[in-house]
Amino acid sequence: MHGDMLQQRARDRVEELPGAGLEHPFGPDWDVFKVGEKVFMLMTEVTGQPIVIVKADPEDGKSLREEYGDITPxxxxxxxxxxTLHPGGTLTETLVDELVTESYLLVVENLPKAKRPVDPVRFGRTG
Structure with missing residues (x-):
């Protein structure tokens, strides 16, 4: 996934997530996405390229960094x-969707139950 396509795909996925919102607490160069007042994704181009930063389980993050050249700490x-997700050839739309969703759910599961916009165990699962 190249250039702005990466950020647009991540932004499109966020729009489908209940309770997610965009803020600019660090100025106009940083898009900060939150759920329940907690950050789950950031986007910027301050590095010279459009990047997306998401939460990941530590073991998953390690595996992803080893498998994909376009994923770094x-x-x-x-x-x-x-x-950090970088534009390049190794990330698919499906993977970006999954990583954004997983980041969102990692934050939601740590919110007080009364502040959770979805049940993190059941969200997005069928059957």
Missing amino acids: GYHMNKEHWI
């Missing part, structure tokens, strides 16, 4: 819990 974030 989280830019300006905790390197154990965040990953």
Whole structure:
């Protein structure tokens, strides 16, 4: 996935997630996406390319960084819990959707139950 397509795909997925919102607490160069007042995704081009930063389970993040050249530790974030998605040829739309959704659910599951917009165990699962 190249250039702005990566950020647009991530943005499109966020629009489908209940309770997710966009803020600019770090200025206009950073899009910060939150659920329940907690950050689950950031987007910027301050690195010279459009990147997307999402939360990931530490073991999943390690595996993803090993498997995909376009995934690196989280830019300006905790390197154990965040990953950065870079434009390039290795990321698919489906993978971007899954990583954005997983980041969202990692944050939702740590919100007080009264503030959860969805049940993180059942959201997006059928049957």
